[in-house]
Amino acid sequence: MSTLESFLCGRWVSGAGRPATLVNPSTEEPLAEASTEGLDFGAALEHARHRGGPALRAMTFGERGALLKSLASAVHAKRDELLDLAMRNGGNTRGDAKFDVDGAAGTLGAYAELGASLGDARALLDGDAVNLGRSSRLAGQHVLTPRHGVAVHVNAFNFPAWGLAEKAAQALLAGMPVITKPATATALVAHRMVQLLVDSGALPDGALQLVTGGAGDLIDRLGSQDVLAFTGAGSTGMMLRGKVNLLAASTHVNVEADSLNAAVLGPDVERGSDTWDLFVADVVRDMTQKTGQKCTAIRRVFVPAAMLDAAQEDLADRLSACRVGNVLADGVTMGPVSTAAQLRDARAGIERLAASGARVVLGGAAAVQGVGAPEGKGYFVAPTLLRLDDNTRGDDVHEHEVFAPVATLIPYGSVPEAVALVHRGGGSLVSSVYTDDRAVAAEVALGVASSNGRVCVVSAKVAGAWLGPGAVLPQLLHGGPGRAGGGEELGGLRGVSLYLQRTALQGYGPLLEHITAGARRVG
């Protein structure tokens, strides 16, 4: 069995101690081992701070964009190999694997273009210069410059390729060196990706390091110029954000956590219309793509009470066609969840939702024999639709995410009631409203905005072009308030700003112009 090494201080190294075992979640066959015990994370941080940081800061945004372009090419060149690893180690169907791997290359490419558009700049101007006195002698100018520390990225198991790439793209473009830590259970893809990126020769020494396995004391060693970006369970994000050294140093921490994303079917939408079909397709896609293991997936489906039966019927009909099993077997359309722990949590979660007032109308928590999987093996969950008839009940439906192919149908009476129900999620990455009524679109979109990082307005006009709310695009903000972690990633330069310090320069106007000559105006 192969051992997955970490890449620290310019070398591939392996830890001592008892390793973790990575398996194929369709079959439970072991695939590889990884350990980081005894590795020197202090040295890795210093390597990033003293080699990677200065090298990246010496480059212009344009040069860092070119670096990202090389990385995108390196990923794309080995696409098939990465897809194969994702299918074996992640339980991804080939379509799921493309979503992850192509998303990685695409996001690197988008930030490469953004870098190119910023050209020779090494600093960014945040807004225009402002006069501070009656004369123009005294001026102010806000600038953005790279933080002088390390960006530590702790990624989730569900998107090993994209998670690594989207975070690295933003930090590297800003001029910060990266230490990336994929979730160990599905680290094969991230490990191979870092091999490819390192072998590309495009990266300055110390610009990218990889931790394959436990993070040891890495996080405990971060300080005021460092950044921690985490994607994963809210409870882990809370634990990380509460670390004393991070609180003491005001270390910038970005958290993207699972949330109870909502879909609202407008009262105007008729069964069988284009907009109805978009709604059904989105809910089904979000439940089954990646076996429902997307932080952006729809979990709460709000439907006008009169349409609840029809919605249930059409969703159940489509979901019943899903073939659950070994992703390498013919005809399988949905794989397993990624780990044994996820399987346990999913089953317990379905039971918890049911106990809180919802009832299972399709699927459920029972064991599933996957098509093409060894008898009794593999972490399979049936697509599971629940229904909460009394929308005043079911606190858990709004508060407990089941990270699996699970969603709950909930009726509503009026549009304001639907808006209030969306807010009960306590903060989401994304919510969507399906309507062709402009007034409903505006009422829901603006009404739920304060609880959401992104709001999709889905109407018949976008049929054919629509990718669903679960697709995260580099141009748009990814992150949300409250339960979703309160973070902001992507959205073009918005996510890059996590790695930049905003500073107001104050002084004689022409002198400030001299100091900031070559900086690029943004925002």
Next chain:
Amino acid sequence: MSTLESFLCGRWVSGAGRPATLVNPSTEEPLAEASTEGLDFGAALEHARHRGGPALRAMTFGERGALLKSLASAVHAKRDELLDLAMRNGGNTRGDAKFDVDGAAGTLGAYAELGASLGDARALLDGDAVNLGRSSRLAGQHVLTPRHGVAVHVNAFNFPAWGLAEKAAQALLAGMPVITKPATATALVAHRMVQLLVDSGALPDGALQLVTGGAGDLIDRLGSQDVLAFTGAGSTGMMLRGKVNLLAASTHVNVEADSLNAAVLGPDVERGSDTWDLFVADVVRDMTQKTGQKCTAIRRVFVPAAMLDAAQEDLADRLSACRVGNVLADGVTMGPVSTAAQLRDARAGIERLAASGARVVLGGAAAVQGVGAPEGKGYFVAPTLLRLDDNTRGDDVHEHEVFAPVATLIPYGSVPEAVALVHRGGGSLVSSVYTDDRAVAAEVALGVASSNGRVCVVSAKVAGAWLGPGAVLPQLLHGGPGRAGGGEELGGLRGVSLYLQRTALQGYGPLLEHITAGARRVG
């Protein structure tokens, strides 16, 4: 003795239990009492969320700007009364008091103008719409809308008027109701200000509440749509930010903490030049204004080694003219620190700096009899200049702020060495460089930017117009990384964005235009 009431749920109320006593720090005479024990903060939060929030969100930015204008007028109309309270309860000289009270009215006025400039908008557009596909059908548009919670403001003892006003201006302009809590020891000014603001009749019910005394369980009751903004000691900021409910709900917390702000005298500056004089004036002003109790005050003074004796001589000469005493007595130019605890901390801090390698060259930790103060009474500290000859020593000089009229002179060899020494502060609100050499200005300003929220470039060209680095302006960012708390206030709309949720809207382009019609493009 008068009792200072809190203003909660539209009524002036007082707590039970043993009250805190507010004193005159020049004489130690009791002035008033305050207690919040038993007050219902849960009801106050609900009042803000259900009355103040909806009322403010129903207003346009322009209407909220007009509200701020009324508040500015209310403060200005009672300026003399507020100055008198600040002198008696804060130990402020009349000049110090003006700095606080006029700063309050000025900041309210600046945000009133900003609101007027945003006119009829209720939402802001963050950047332009972007196309998301090959056609223009699918578009994205980032919007900023008010969070649906409460802004809780915990302010420092040193700027009771300005602290209240600058935070309230930003939150109210954003459309969030405020519960403001001044430091109890110097709450007379804030208490009177809220009386004036309430009596102005300009505030919607629930838009502004006041806690005079302990905060009880107020902070423990905050959730995902609320905001906490704190100014004060870093240790308190850390404690607040680490509260489990805030971590769990990803509540947005902004911290402005004391920091070790630096001044760097450029190697080109000759003794007696205009720039030299600006440097000496700034250090002396920052040490003595507000008795050195400004979070932006210069604490570390970096001087070319060859100029160290001259700088010490000129600073000591100016500081020796300072007359410390009862601010109501004739000829007094510097008052006491504000509390007995501050006095203890200041004396202990001077001794700590001295023990870390610096030596006292003026003033010191000994007791001071204030001019015009009762024998042995009042919290007086002598202006105290230290000198650290060996700049490789003195960790405490870079890490321990003495919040009093205290600064340390430190020699440097080369400009890169000066830049590295500035970074040793671990993050500051503001640093300044005094130079007429453009290359030095650029090297220091951009070199220290990542450790500073603001950098002042002070040259002969600004003589006459210059206010010093300690003056915080509404147009420029206030806040800094690391030790300074990692927060961002002011800077025009930058500080307002703490109270706004950024949301990406995604859908059919013309429909998004309809939804955001009337919103104002910013950033």
